[in-house]
Amino acid sequence: EVQLVESGGGLVKPGGSLRLSCAGSGFTFSNAWMNWVRQAPEKGLEWVGRIKSKANGGTTDYAAPVKGRFTISRDDSKNTAYLQMNSLKTEDTAMYYCTTGWYLDYWGQGILVTVSS
């Protein structure tokens, strides 16, 4: 059974940093493209970015609102993907989900990030 478990969320002040982790199991993590998606309160889903598998170059893509502030990385030896969030803004407050694959086939339960003074 595929499982994705996010951790590292919480309350942070504007301008601060936070690193989210996503631990995967039940699939070959090293072959998977890993994405982050968020949902702000009372809003729809927003794709944050992704990291491709090393076999596909291990490259990253980001949505415009987070480009230059957020960095996605992976450690295949730990079956874990990361989302490093810097220069956080109040509008980054959201539930953050990690998801697998090209078309986001499996999702974690999500982790809440609140950016507030």
Place this chain on the structure above:
Amino acid sequence: EIVLTQSPATLSLSPGERATLSCGASQSLSSSYLAWYQHKAGQAPRLLIYGASSRATGIPDRFSGSGSGTDFTLTISRLEPEDFAVYFCLQYGTSPLTFGGGTKVEIK
């Protein structure tokens, strides 16, 4: 970026009825790289359809997807009580990936 517009925003139906949800793209989607998800409050979104019309593993056959180019449809042939939720479409053929705004299917 490709903008996806879902309609209607809310669909009020009774169990047993047919639901038809639309997703329109601002430009033609390459190779129908469109997916549909079901999202219930407090739960992770669930993939229903990918490639515009292929059902994901374990999805009941009352869910079907169709369309190509810029116009796509998710049909739920007969609504079950567990189907009342929010539904999102996603285009994954072009980065950045983009979601539609969602359609809430509520009990009438």
